[in-house]
Amino acid sequence: MNTSQSPSVGHFASNVPHAASASAGATPMDLIFIEGFHGNTVIGIHESELHHAQPLVIDVHAGLPRARACDTDRIGDTIDYGVVRERLLRLMAEHRLQLLEAFAEAIADILIDEFNASWVRVKVVKPRKFDDVQAVGVQIERHAATHRAFKPTHGATVLKFLASGMVPAKR
Numbered sequence: 001m002n003t004s005q006s007p008s009v010g011h012f013a014s015n016v017p018h019a020a021s022a023s024a025g026a027t028p029m030d031l032i033f034i035e036g037f038h039g040n041t042v043i044g045i046h047e048s049e050l051h052h053a054q055p056l057v058i059d060v061h062a063g064l065p066r067a068r069a070c071d072t073d074r075i076g077d078t079i080d081y082g083v084v085r086e087r088l089l090r091l092m093a094e095h096r097l098q099l100l101e102a103f104a105e106a107i108a109d110i111l112i113d114e115f116n117a118s119w120v121r122v123k124v125v126k127p128r129k130f131d132d133v134q135a136v137g138v139q140i141e142r143h144a145a146t147h148r149a150f151k152p153t154h155g156a157t158v159l160k161f162l163a164s165g166m167v168p169a170k171r
Contacts (some may be wrong), residue, residue, distance in 0.1 A: 029063035029119060030070065032079040034088075041092040041101060056103075057127055057135070058088060062111045063119035079115045087114065100124045100138045108142040118144050 037060070062084070068077035086112055097103045104122040111117040118122035125137035 014113070023025065027065040029065060030067040030078070031061050031063050032067075032081055032084075033059070033061040034081055034085060035059045035081065037088055039089065039092045041095065042146055043095075043097060043100065045098050055127055056092070057125040057137075058107070059121075059123040059125075060084065060088070060107060060111065061121040062115065062117035064116075079117060081112075100126070102142070104138050104140045105142075108140060108147065112142060112144045112147050116144075 024074050037058040038055060039058070040055055040171065042050065042053050043056070044054070044134045046049060064079065068081075069075065072076075088107070091103075091106060091110065095103065095106060097106060104124045107122045107124070108120045111120045111122075119142070123137060123139040125135045127135045129136045
């Protein structure tokens with residue numbers, strides 16, 4: 001009997017609290033989540049993926065240290081998952097990324113930078129990408145405290161190129 005969890009959506013929330021409170025003595029986290037968000041977008045590295053939208057399934061978990069909404073009962077004191085959903089729709093329509101890793105990172109950036117999440121877990125899945133595989137994808141976790149420290153800016157990338165003797169081409 002196979003008791004392993006499938007890589008498809010669902011069966012995901014059961015392991016989230018352990019990750020969100022991984023450090024000893026950590027502040028309790030309130031988790032806001034969207035599971036099984038379905039959308040279509042152009043993403044990939046193969047010629048067959050670059051011209052037609054393909055389905056993605058996204059799970060997002062965002063943590064806040066004890067959301068004020070628990071006391072105030074006001075949506076403005078937490079992360080509004082309806083607004084996050086709308087933001088995901090916009091990202092799927094506007095992004096120009098090729099890799100699921102970069103797409104997941106963009107979602108993490110949005111949740112941390114725009115919605116002030118302290119911790120996020122993002123799972124992006126291409127269902128039935130191959131005939132013999134249920135799903136392929138990536139899952140990332142980010143903590144706001146360390147996330148910004150590792151996030152290079154475009155200017156930093158240009159400086160790295162210049163320091164290495166490489167000059168970015170003009171478009």
